[in-house]
Amino acid sequence: MTKVDRRIxxxxxxxxxxxxxLMAEKNFDDITIQDLSDQANVSRGTIYLxxxxxxxxxxxxxxxxxxxLQERCEAAADLDFVTGSLIWTExxxxxYDFFSMMLASKGAPFFRNRFLEFLIEEFKDEVDNTKGKNEGLNKDLVVRFVASSYVGVVEWWFTNKRPITHQVLAEQLGALLDRICE
Structure with missing residues (x-):
């Protein structure tokens, strides 16, 4: 892999x-290249480079x-849901600034959809609908339910400015995933 110049x-x-x-101050659609240039203290041309x-x-x-998140998920593949959730919540x-802007402010609905699709892919292998409590249920429906719930809880956490610690969030998400996925 080539080394990228520190200035870049x-x-x-x-x-x-x-x-x-800037997204904390205004809607993304209202942000201009000049706004970005001024805020980052770089020229417009540099942005286009x-x-x-x-x-x-x-x-x-x-x-x-x-x-x-994908790399962290792969690293946590052999861990239980609570420990895996702790890696994510950390x-x-x-x-915090990025995720709160993307989820709590509704500043970028594209991110929420991208995050949901990512979670759907991640949970596909975690749901078993051939036995146990999910037997007979439509697998796609269960996976979408789990992923949508996860996104919703994370949104709630950011929207409410972290009403519980990230450790408690991880413990509770992990416990819920244990109930649904295994």
Whole structure:
């Protein structure tokens, strides 16, 4: 893998931080390239060296977080649901600004849908509808129910400004997943 110049990484990080900060102030559709340029303290041309437009910037930001969640999911593959949920909730906590902007403010509905689709893929292998409490139920329906519930609870957590700790959130999500998925 080739090493990326630190200046490029610094510029990209400044732009990602700028878009999140600006989304806290206004609707994403109202953010201009000039707003991003001013907030990140880079030229408009610099933005276009890294991204096609503001939508490309947002898409790359979302993909970075989804990819990180995917890596954490793979690392937790052999763990129980509580421990696996703790890995995710720690990530949510450490990236609070991003996730609260994407979920609590309704600033980017695309993210919610992308997160839901990601969770549907992740939970497909966790649901068994051939025996036990899910026997006879439509697998796609159960998977969608679990993924939608997970997104809804995480949204609730951000919308209500973390009414419980991320550890308690993980414990309770893990316990619920144990009841539904195993």
């Amino acid at each position: 990484l610094k510029t990209q990080e400044a732009l990602k931080t700028a878009v999140i900060k 890294h991204y096609m437009d503001k939508y490309d910037l947002l898409d790359k930001l979302i993909e970075n977080h989804i990819n990180e 990530y949510f906590e450490s990236n």
